[in-house]
Amino acid sequence: xxxxxxxxxxxxxxxxxxxxxxxxxxxxxxxxxxxxxxxxxxxxxxxxxxxxxxxxxxxxxxxxxxxxxxxxxxxxxxxxxxxxxxxxxxxxxxxxxxxxxxxxxxxxxxxxxxxxxxxxxxxxxxxxxxxxxxxxxxxxxxxxxxxxxxxxxxxxxxxxxxxxxxxxxxxxxxxxxxxxxxxxxxxxxxxxxxxxxxxxxxxxxxxxxxxxxxxxxxxxxxxxxxxxxxxxxxxxxxxxxxxxxxxxxxxxxxxx
Amino acid sequence: xxxxxxxxxxxxxxxxxxxxxxxxxxxxxxxxxxxxxxxxxxxxxxxxxxxxxxxxxxxxxxxxxxxxxxxxxxxxxxxxxxxxxxxxxxxxxxxxxxxxxxxxxxxxxxxxxxxxxxxxxxxxxxxxxxxxxxxxxxxxxxxxxxxxxxxxxxxxxxxxxxxxxxxxxxxxxxxxxxxxxxxxxxxxxxxxxxxxxxxxxxxxxxxxxxxxxxxxxxxxxxxxxxxxxxxxxxxxxxxxxxxxxxxxxx
Numbered sequence: 001x002x003x004x005x006x007x008x009x010x011x012x013x014x015x016x017x018x019x020x021x022x023x024x025x026x027x028x029x030x031x032x033x034x035x036x037x038x039x040x041x042x043x044x045x046x047x048x049x050x051x052x053x054x055x056x057x058x059x060x061x062x063x064x065x066x067x068x069x070x071x072x073x074x075x076x077x078x079x080x081x082x083x084x085x086x087x088x089x090x091x092x093x094x095x096x097x098x099x100x101x102x103x104x105x106x107x108x109x110x111x112x113x114x115x116x117x118x119x120x121x122x123x124x125x126x127x128x129x130x131x132x133x134x135x136x137x138x139x140x141x142x143x144x145x146x147x148x149x150x151x152x153x154x155x156x157x158x159x160x161x162x163x164x165x166x167x168x169x170x171x172x173x174x175x176x177x178x179x180x181x182x183x184x185x186x187x188x189x190x191x192x193x194x195x196x197x198x199x200x201x202x203x204x205x206x207x208x209x210x211x212x213x214x215x216x217x218x219x220x221x222x223x224x225x226x227x228x229x230x231x232x233x234x235x236x237x238x239x240x241x242x243x244x245x246x247x248x249x250x251x252x253x254x255x256x
Numbered sequence: 257x258x259x260x261x262x263x264x265x266x267x268x269x270x271x272x273x274x275x276x277x278x279x280x281x282x283x284x285x286x287x288x289x290x291x292x293x294x295x296x297x298x299x300x301x302x303x304x305x306x307x308x309x310x311x312x313x314x315x316x317x318x319x320x321x322x323x324x325x326x327x328x329x330x331x332x333x334x335x336x337x338x339x340x341x342x343x344x345x346x347x348x349x350x351x352x353x354x355x356x357x358x359x360x361x362x363x364x365x366x367x368x369x370x371x372x373x374x375x376x377x378x379x380x381x382x383x384x385x386x387x388x389x390x391x392x393x394x395x396x397x398x399x400x401x402x403x404x405x406x407x408x409x410x411x412x413x414x415x416x417x418x419x420x421x422x423x424x425x426x427x428x429x430x431x432x433x434x435x436x437x438x439x440x441x442x443x444x445x446x447x448x449x450x451x452x453x454x455x456x457x458x459x460x461x462x463x464x465x466x467x468x469x470x471x472x473x474x475x476x477x478x479x480x481x482x483x484x485x486x487x488x489x490x491x492x493x494x495x496x497x498x499x500x501x502x503x504x505x506x
Contacts, residue, residue, distance in 0.1 A: 157339025160307050160327050161353035161404070171356065175343045252343045252384045 039221045046225035053226055058211070062230050065200065065208040068124070069192050069238065072131035076188065080136045081181055084143025085173050094144070101141065109133045110198065117203070127199040134195055135188035142184035146177035179250040186242045193235050208234070258283040258306065258408070258440070263315035265301060275301050277465040278315070283457075285407075288434050288441045288477065290455030292448065292495065298466035299444040300336075303410045306442065307333040319408065329357070332401035333410040340385045340396055347372065347381045350399045357404075371399035375429075391422040398429070402437065409434075411443040415450065427453050431478055448499070452491045453483055460498040470498035 025043045032042045050058070087094045087101075109130065120126035150173060158172050200209025208231045215223035260281040266274050275298040283289050291299050304310040305317055308327040317324045319331070327333075332353075340349050347368055354364045372378050375395040385393055394414060401409060411430075415423045431454060434441045445451055451458045458472040472494055482488050 151337075153335050153337050153339060154341070156304070156307075156309050157333075157335050158352075158356070159309055160331070160333035160335075160339075161356050161400075162327055162329055163356045167356055171352065172341070175341070178343075250343075252386070 039219070041221045041225060046222055046229065049222035050226040050229050053223065058226060058230055061206060061208045061211045061227070062234060064206045065196060065231070066234060066238075068127055068131065068199075068207065069189075069196055069234070072128045073135055073185065073188065073192055075128065075132040076135035076139050077181070077185070079132075080139030080184075081143050081174075081177075084140040085147050085169060085177065087140070088144040088147025088150075088177075089169070089173055101137070105137050105141065110195070122203040127196070127204070130199050131192050131195045135192050138188040138191065139181065139184045142180050143177050146180035147173050150176050179246070182242055182246050182250060185245075186239060189235070189238050189242065193231065193238075197231070257285055257318075257320065259318040260302075260305070261316050261318070263305065263312040263317065265298075265305065265310070265312050274313075274465045276312070279466065280315075281459075281468070283440060283442065285440055286438065288454060288456045289443070289459060290451040290457075291442065291444045291459045291461055292446060292451045292499070293461035293466075293469075294499070295446065297461050297463070299461055300412050302461075303333065303412050303442065303444055306408075307331055307410055309333075328408075329404070330406050331408045331410065332404050332406035334397050334401050334412065334414050336412045336414070336416070340393060340400075342385050345382050345384055346377060346388070346396050349385065349396050350403055353400055353404045367403045367405075368399075371403045374402070375399040389422075390418045391426060394418065394426055395429075398433065402433065407439050409437075409439050409441045411441070413444055413446070416445070416447075423450075430454060435478060448492050448495050449483075451495060452488055453477070458491075458495060460495060462499070469501065470495075472498075 028043045032040045083097075087097055112133075113130065116126045116130055120129050154172055154176070155168060158168055163171060196207070197209040197212070200207035201213045204210050208227050212224055212227035212231070215221075215227060258281075260279060263276045263279045264274055265276040265279075266272075279302075281302075291302060293299050301310065305312060306319075306324070308324045308331070311325055319328060322328075341352065344352065350371055351364050351368045354367060359367070372381050375398055377392060377395050377399065380388060380392055385396070388396065397414070414430075415426050418426060427450060430441075430443070433439075434454075441454075443450075443454060445454075452474060454477065455474055456477050458474055459468050460470040460472070461467075462469045472491060474491055476482055476485075476487055479485075
């Protein structure tokens, strides 16, 4: 019974994704007909180019970009989640760190690019640092706020069972902020891909961002759109990956 | 034996009106004490002090002769909202205290199984708390508490969220547990009938700072058809009068 409804839900999901894709393709087709400009090719010719270039060089660029995004997000999680939990639970730490975070949060991190290039060089380091710097803030602030929502009753309940301070982190704070962390991860995924594009538009010859900019400078519209399609797919696949994580780790949250 | 000696306690550190100002109380082993009083009179605070989750500003609390400054392994505490964790299944919730205490897996599973059977929640053991009824949740909380094999069970209005019939059923269960498990039980409630049904001794708490307005011995607890006896109503009226008297003072 349960399985059947789950299967149905899944089919519905696939259907709505197909529908959305169809709508986007239709609008794109209409737009390309309307503007009638070489820089906006019809979807079919862009798709053909995508298929033609899929193995070489798109595959390589996709791999490089994926690696950069995933690596950066992993670093952001490893820094943002523990630090956010400590800030959310230890008031004295929060009193010191919160003003620091709030003062630096709104500054667009991209403005530090010259410094980042200076210290991390032109290679992978500077790109990964820039993306993780931005994503870490989102994850850190969300985690901290999620931990603050943990009720004193829950803490008392666990302490009365004999839990130590570190056990409170393990058995209460971490599991209770996990769903919010996954939401933050989804949001920072979007940001990370946007920043990735920017980070790949300079000082590199690899990655989807480079491929798109390069195609643009050569006025190769079909190629450019092939890169855009790949970037879109990268985003969608990573979004789904977060959905799967949610399914695995936040089952209890799907009420009903 | 539990001894509360001259405790002083404030709501918050900054405030100057104390909840307790020289509060004392002695509870013998094996008693079933029910604490009743109007809301905000410090009933819950008393349980938090006994549980070692709060430490008095002055005075001391001794259980079996030892001063309490942090949670004690033989004390189980059921909070008002049951304290179940939504991300753990029934089994996992029941076993949480055992896990926290590092009980080996085999022993843990044995005790979980035992309590799940004991509380009659076997058919829901793989469910999450949001899939349970109020009564079932309460049973899970009890199973978790009893899996620790406590000698002291503290309960903060554990039945207040239940409907009337479930509540009576749970009261019977509590009575059964107390008689069978050889434990001291301290329950906080604001239901007069519940107090008389469950407490061998009923403490009426009130005033600011809080003191014991009255104490009613209730040795008939657990006798057959007690709830429908004339003695039961008599006791209820005594307690009602004590509570109303306390209200008049405030």
